[in-house]
Amino acid sequence: MSNEEKNREDLPRRRSGGKDPSGAEARPRNWLVPVILLSLRDWNSYGYELMERSTRFGFDAMNPGTLYRTLRQMEKDGIVESSWETSRGGPARRMYSITDAGKAYLDFWAKSLEQYQRTMDTFFRMYTGQPLSDDDEKDSGEENSR
Amino acid sequence: MSNEEKNREDLPRRRSGGKDPSGAEARPRNWLVPVILLSLRDWNSYGYELMERSTRFGFDAMNPGTLYRTLRQMEKDGIVESSWETSRGGPARRMYSITDAGKAYLDFWAKSLEQYQRTMDTFFRMYTGQPLSDDDEKDSGEENSR
DNA sequence: GTATATATATGTAAACTACACATAGATATG
DNA sequence: CATATCTATGTGTAGTTTACATATATATAC
Numbered sequence: 001m002s003n004e005e006k007n008r009e010d011l012p013r014r015r016s017g018g019k020d021p022s023g024a025e026a027r028p029r030n031w032l033v034p035v036i037l038l039s040l041r042d043w044n045s046y047g048y049e050l051m052e053r054s055t056r057f058g059f060d061a062m063n064p065g066t067l068y069r070t071l072r073q074m075e076k077d078g079i080v081e082s083s084w085e086t087s088r089g090g091p092a093r094r095m096y097s098i099t100d101a102g103k104a105y106l107d108f109w110a111k112s113l114e115q116y117q118r119t120m121d122t123f124f125r126m127y128t129g130q131p132l133s134d135d136d137e138k139d140s141g142e143e144n145s146r
Numbered sequence: 147m148s149n150e151e152k153n154r155e156d157l158p159r160r161r162s163g164g165k166d167p168s169g170a171e172a173r174p175r176n177w178l179v180p181v182i183l184l185s186l187r188d189w190n191s192y193g194y195e196l197m198e199r200s201t202r203f204g205f206d207a208m209n210p211g212t213l214y215r216t217l218r219q220m221e222k223d224g225i226v227e228s229s230w231e232t233s234r235g236g237p238a239r240r241m242y243s244i245t246d247a248g249k250a251y252l253d254f255w256a257k258s259l260e261q262y263q264r265t266m267d268t269f270f271r272m273y274t275g276q277p278l279s280d281d282d283e284k285d286s287g288e289e290n291s292r
Numbered sequence: 293g294t295a296t297a298t299a300t301a302t303g304t305a306a307a308c309t310a311c312a313c314a315t316a317g318a319t320a321t322g
Numbered sequence: 323c324a325t326a327t328c329t330a331t332g333t334g335t336a337g338t339t340t341a342c343a344t345a346t347a348t349a350t351a352c
Binding site for chain 2: 031034035038106110113116117119120123124126127
Binding site for chain 3: 089
C-alpha cells in the first residue's frame with residue numbers, strides 16, 4: 001500500500017491513536033454504547049469488567065478513559081443507572097444497570113444496524129463487480145444480509 | 147472553552163446534523179472515500195455527479211462541502227487524480243479518476259469491512275439472545291460473514 | 293437582465309477519539 | 323511499616339472529523 005506522500009500535509013492520516021496507517025479501516029462507530037447496553041442487559045456490571053468484555057467487539061485495547069467517560073454520559077442520558085458497591089474488598093465499584101430507556105435505545109440501534117448491513121451488502125456487490133442497476137439499489141441485499 | 151460542560155450536558159448525544167434525536171444510529175463512518183473510489187473505478191466522474199450516486203450508500207442528503215473537501219484531500223493523498231473539463235456547456239467540472247494507490251486503498255478497505263461484518267454478526271447473535279461462550283468470540287462469524 | 297440550475301469551494305462550531313495523566317483503596321512483599 | 327502492585331475510576335486535552343452555512347462562478351431559461 002503506497003501511503004508515502006500521503007494526506008493532511010505529507011503523511012498518512014494518522015489519527016492520534018490510529019493503528020491503521022492507511023486510514024482504510026472500518027471501525028465501530030458509536031458502538032461503545034450499544035455494546036455496553038448489551039452487556040448490561042444480561043448482567044449488571046461495572047467499568048473495569050465491561051472493559052474486558054468489550055474486547056470481543058473490536059475494542060481491543062480499550063482506553064479506560066473512553067469507557068468511564070461514556071458510562072457517565074450514558075447515565076446522564078438515562079439509559080443506565082449506577083450505584084456504588086463497597087461491600088467487598090478492593091476499591092469501590094460503580095455498578096451499572098440498564099434502564100427501560102436503555103433497552104429501547106438498544107432496540108432502536110439494532111434496527112438501525114440492519115439498515116447498515118444492507119449498505120454493506122450494496123458496497124460488496126459493487127466491489128465484487130456486479131453492476132448496480134438503477135432500480136435495485138433501494139432494496140438490495142435482503143437475501144444475504146445475514 | 148472546555149467542552150466538558152458544553153457538549154455533554156443532559157440530553158442524549160445529539161450530533162450537529164443528526165436526524166436521529168436518540169443518537170442510536172449506525173451510520174457510515176469513513177465510508178465516503180471508499181464509495182467515491184468505487185464509483186471512480188467504473189467511470190471517471192466529478193463532484194456534482196458523485197454526490198448523486200453516493201445517495202445509494204446512505205449518504206442521503208450529502209452536503210456538497212463535505213464531498214468537495216474530501217475529493218481535494220483524496221487528491222493530495224494520491225488516491226485520485228483530477229483535471230478541469232471545460233469542453234462543454236455549463237460550469238467547468240473537475241474530472242476525477244482513480245489511481246493505482248486508490249485501487250489498493252479500496253482493496254484494503256474491503257478487507258477491513260469483512261472484519262467489521264464479523265463484529266456485526268457477534269452483536270446480532272448476542273442481541274438475539276444466543277449467549278456468547280468464552281471460547282467462540284474470537285473466530286465467530288467466519289461461516290456466515292459472506 | 294435576472295432567475296435558476298449546475299458546479300466547486302471555504303469558514304467555522306460542534307463533536308468525536310484516544311492518549312496521557314491523575315486519584316485512590318486494598319493487598320502483597322520485604 | 324514502607325512501598326510496590328493490582329484494581330478501579332476519573333479528567334485534561336490535542337488532533338481530527340463532521341456538517342451546516344455561506345461564497346463564488348458559468349451557462350441556460352424566461
